[in-house]
Amino acid sequence: MTQTLSRRRFVKLTAAATALFTAGGKAQLGYAPSLTYPAVKVANVSQVKTGQPVTFSYPDASSPAILVKLGKPAVGGVGPGRDIVAYSALCTHMGCPVQYEGGRFICRCHYSMFDPAKAGQTYQGLASSWLPQIPLRVDGKGDIYAVAVAGLIWGRVKNV
Amino acid sequence: MALIPRRDQLPIPPKNARVHNTVCQYCTAGCGYKVYVWPVGQQGGLKADQNAFGVDLSQPQPPLAGLSYTETMHAVTTGKDGRQYHVVIVPAKDSPYNRGNYSIRGGTNALTVWSLDRGTQDRLEYPLLRIGDQFQAITWQDALTLVAGVIKGIRDRDGNDDNITVKAYDHGGSGQGFEDNYGLGKFFFAALSVKHIAIHNRPAYNSEVWGSRERGVHELNYDYTDARLADTVVLWGANPFETATVFYAEHILPNIQGNTVAEKQEAFAKGEPAEPGYLIVVDPRKTSSYTVAETVAKDRVLLLRPNLGTDYILANAIARVVWERGYYDMAYLQARTDMGLFEEYKQKSLKLQVPYAEFMAQVERITGVPRAQIEKAADWIAKPKAGKFKRRTLTIYEKGIIWNMKNYDQVAAIVQLAVLTHNVGRPGTGCGRLGGHQEGYVRPKSPTPGSIYRGGPPVNVDKFLVEGKGKFYWVVATDPYLSTPNSQVFRKRIHERTQKLTRALGQGGEPGTIQERVRKILDVLYSDPDALFMVVQDIYMTETARDAHLILPAAGWGEANETSINCQGRLLRLYEKFMDPPGEAKPDWEIFKLVGLRLADLYRAEGKAQEAAKFEFGKNWKTDEDVFLAGAEEFKDNRVSEEDEATLEAENYKGVTYKFLKEVGQQGIRTPVRRDPKTGKLVGTVRRYTHKFGTPDGKFKWYGSDDWEGYPAEVAKYLEGEKAKQYPFWVTTGRAQTIWQTAYHDRHLPVKAAALPLPYVEIHPEDAKRLGLQSGDLVEVYNEEGNGTFMVYVTDAVKPGLIFLVMYHWRGTSNSLTSGYTDPKTTIPWYKGTRANLRKLAGSIPSVQQTASLLQQNKFD
Structure with a gap:
């Protein structure tokens, strides 16, 4: 299942998701992940350095995300230290970009702050929904893949 | 994951x-907020013309400008028709106040609706009767017969209502608007004549701001737009980033950032300087309201950290600097204030007879605030701007002041500083409460006229009950087991007293009928004077309800139409009913109406028509609006000119109807509402006291503060001898962003309960190091009043030697440790100051440490 996302496949997937997106019909009330997500290679375990965030887009080009190695175990953390996590980089409050600084995610629009070690919970500020966490998978070569989004990305009614 | x-x-x-x-x-x-309700099984489309938002959802929303519709804004509820409905609640873009912005609390409004797939399914659905140590369902018919029967039995025996004691909300928001307050007031004050009533969280029936009202200044006098226009905003014992978050983020912070300069230029006089705002925070803690502003404008923020209880000394000292430096307008003072009383103020508050240097040295010693900071604060508050324009300062105070020791003197000192500097009644000024909940006060005349200077102080009903007095205790929409001060002592005694009745009722078998139960309850209450009958009316099984004999299920927010005002502009709006209450839950006003009618039946059956009529106050109340309109009759005639707005009650809404409120929608109308004498049209009041103060002669009434007298006996006992060593920490208490005003719901919501699984204690890094404590450790905090288990947060928000306890958490309330002291002038408690020690618990609770964030909440740089 895990595979690197080629540009062509990405376009195909986005098109498929858009088709699903516009289909309407009955509301899905299931918990995340309730959709089909692409697997996208983000980095290799050997390249990720503690406290140095890696930016990427997931599950599509208009959804910025950040991967970071925290240096201490985290909820949902992968890698040898269970400390590599990734999150949507759009604040769940009103959609401004969040930055990874000083061991936490902070949004400079209204000062919401999210704990990357505790499932992206809002530990201070205005955001009522926690930051969406991006589940990661590591293959035998140490490649880290984003495989889903647990939580709704701000500004969407459906992640894909 | x-x-x-x-x-x-x-x-x-x-x-x-x-x-x-x-x-x-x-x-x-x-x-x-906007609410969308539709049957499960249907769904709209992505195009703007296919959904009720009217928004194109096929593309991601643009940041800030777009629609915020997040995971916490949807729920499924069940209607009385047995069908399931989607409920979506999103911040209103057409609200002039929040303009689409929202907080971590309001953003979860949808999660709080009664829903069968989450914790809110625990809502009370029908009346519950205690039998021994269990509750069983009963009908409203039987519940009404029981309540009415016991009340009538007590009145028949006593000939008065002095044994009927009450603790009830008095406010708006949280599902209790003008309608519910009026129903409650008519029952307890007009039908019954209850004098042992306590309000909301506290031990007596009182205002928290008589120190301001008795000067002629109602506490809700400014408008949210004043926070955009002020040259300086003062937050005194108020932390709006966490407790009025959208007010801070949408109105105060943009001013400090300099984003409202254009609005100032428009509002100010010609040639008057308009610059980015300054912020002064007065608080023993380095609060997030300070540190956020420090992050954006460190040269325009000032933090004063007075010793606990000394704020009024500090306020008077700033006023003294104002006097020394001539930052006042004598013509204004002479025209608008009582200059006879001003002499008393000069002598007792400003202490002009004491040389300045000596006075300031005394103040430094008492408050711990350096003279230079006090003088800087005076400059920022009142020093005229270039061109001799008066500075515009908005002073907002809240629980750090009203729940301080010496409540009356604290509030009076702050409002007097504002009036001395003419910082009331002009755009960009004002001096009032931040507020906690919204307001919706309309009642018949209450038994408590005012402070000790106006016929008070009010009776301390907590002490009355703890001493074994009273026979009936009706608790409405408040949870005193958590919220009253010295609450551990209180709940132990109420438990003991209610148990006496429970045990006696079970002796010889439980009564078989409701009538028999009424008889037996009355027999026990009058044979064992310590026995107590307790009724709790609420939306959940609260800590207090667990000891009740009868629990009445109330409707909550969105389950009935209601009206309230906010506190930054007194904005009156209609909170529309959007769903049914769970089961047989009823709005509070309807419960009081029904109890009244049942009592009327009992009196009529005895031929006492006159007494019966008193209890029929609600017989014509068919709808929520009937109650709203009946309440309006309590207000003064509001056909007055703009100059006379000060003569009106702050909430006066005479002439307003639901139809009118539906038409104005989110725009609302600001109370006091006037009916223009010329046009007859309804006109709101943006800001108060531009022309007159709220006194018979329209003049502000000065007051001379008490001298510093040290700490009251209840706390002073911890400052001497052995106890000073045994209880080495000063304790203050307060709120947290995540669960402010919301904990009664939040304990049922994973998104909140997982984040704050236990109450916490803030401790300074130096103290933590000395005691070997780390964030996430568990400690017992204790003193002679009570104790609790708290999770440790190491933070520089507190100074060494001071700890901070979060209030009202369901796993342990800080009020277990607070003393029984109340201000002798007002009977308002000091919730925010005592002494304690702490002890690390052996072992840990790993699941708590796994879910709770330990990151520092006041660090934004």
């Missing part, structure tokens, strides 16, 4: 969804 259930798609309201206007059920800010 994820700790809590997450969503990655949400249903879209179809075009034919019902759309309602409402206002958040929680804090003082009163942000506007």
Whole structure:
């Protein structure tokens, strides 16, 4: 299942998701992940350095995300230290970009702050929904893949 | 992963969804929200013309400008028709107050609706009767017979209502608007004549701001737009980033950032300087309201950290600097204030007879605040701007002041500083409460006239009950086991007293009929004077309800129409009903109406028609609006000119109807509402006291403060001898962003309960190091009043030697440790100061440490 996302496949997937997106019909009330997500290679375990965030887009080009190695175990953390996590980089409050600084995610629009070690919970500020966490998978070569989004990305009614 | 259930798609309201206007059920800010309701099984489309939002959802929303519809804004509820409905609650873009912004609390409004797939399914659905140590369902018919029967039995025996004691909300928001307050007031004050009533969280029936009202200044006098226009904002014992978050983020912070300069230029006089705002925070803690502003404008923020209880000394000292430096307008003072009383103020508060240097040295010693900071604060508050324009300062105070020791003197000192500097009644000024909840006060005349200077102080009903007095205790929409001061002592005694009745009722077998139960309850109450009958009326099984004999299920927010005002502009709006209450739950006003009618039946059966008539106050109340309109009759005639707005009650809404409120929608109307004498049209009041103060002669009434007398005996006992060593920490208490005003729901919501699984204690890094404590450790905090288990947060928010306890957590309330002291002038408690020690618990609770964030909440740089 895990595979690197080629540009062509990405376009195909986005098109498929858009088709699903516009289909309407009955509301899905299931918990995340309730959709089909692409697997996208983000980095290799050997390249990720503690406290140095890696930016990427997931599950599509208009959804910025950040991967970071925290240096201490985290909820949902992968890698040898269970400390590599990734999150949507759009604040769940009103959609401004969040930055990874000083061991936490902070949004400079209204000062919401999210704990990357505790499932992206809002530990201070205005955001009522926690930051969406991006589940990661590591293959035998140490490649880290984003495989889903647990939580709704701000500004969407459906992640894909 | 994820700790809590997450969503990655949400249903879209179809075009034919019902759309309602409402206002958040929680804090003082009163942000506007839109509610969309439609049957499960239907869904709208992505195009703007296919959904009820009228928004194109096929593309991601633009940041800030777009629609915020997040995971916490959707729920499914069940209607009385047995069908399931989607409920979507999003921040209103057409609200002039929040303009689409929202907080961590309002953003969860949808999660709080009664829903069968989450914790809110625990809502009370029908009356519950205690039998021994269990509760069983009963009908409203039997519940009404029981309550009315016991009340009538007590009145028959006593010939008065002095044994009927009450603790009840007095406010708006949280599902209790003008309608519910009026129903309650008519029952307890007009039908009954209850004098042992306590309000909301506290031990007596009182205002928290008589120190301001008795000067002629109602506490809700400014408008949220004043926070955009002020040259300086003072936050005194108020932390709005966490407790009125949208007010801070949407109005105060943009001013400090300099984003409202153009608005100032428009509002100010010609040639008057208009610059980015300054912020002064007065608080023993380095609060997030300070540190956020420090991050954006460190040269325009000032933090004063007085010793606990000394704020009024500090306020008077700033006023003294104002006097020394001539930052006042004598013509204004002479025209608008009582200059006879001003002499008393000069002598007792400003202490002009004491040389300045000596006075300031005394103040430094008492407050711990350096003279230079006091003088700087005076400059920022009152030093005229270039061109001799008066500075515009908005002073906002809250629990750090009203729940300080010496409540009356604290509040009076702050409002007097504002009036001395003419910082009331002009755009960009004002001096008032931040507020906690919204307001919706309309009642018949209450038994408590005012402070000790106005016929008070009010009776301390907590002490009355703890001493074994009273026979009937009716608790309405408040949870005193958590919220009253010295609460551990209080709940132990109420438990003991209610148990006496429970045990006696069970002796010889439980009564078989309701009538027999009424008889036996009365027999026990009058044979064992310590026995107590308790009724709790609420939306959940609260800590207090667990000891009740009868529990009455109330309707909550959105389950009935209601009206309230917010506290930053007194904005009156209609909170529309958008769903049914669970089961047989009823609005509070209807419960009081029904109890009244049942009592009327009992009196009529005895031929006492006159007494019966008193209890029929609600016989014509068919709808929520009937109650709203009946309440309006309590207000003064509001056909007055703009100059006379000060003569009106702050909430006066005479002439307003639901129809009018539906027409104005989120725009609302600001109380006091006037009916223009010329046009007859309804006109709101943006800001108060521009022309007159609220006194018979329209002049501000000065007051001379008490001298510093040290700490009251209840706390002073910890400052001497052995106890000073045994209880080495000063304790203050307060709120946290995540669960402010919301904990009664939040304990049922994973998104909140997982984040704050236990109450916490803040401790300074130096103290933590000395005691070997780390964030996440568990400690017992204790003193002679009580104790609790708290999770440690190491933070520089507190100074060494001071700890901070979060209030009202369901796993342990800080009020277990607070003393029984109340201000002798007002009977308002000191919730925010005592002494204690702490002890690390052996072992840990790993699941708590796994879910709770330990990151520092006041660090934004």
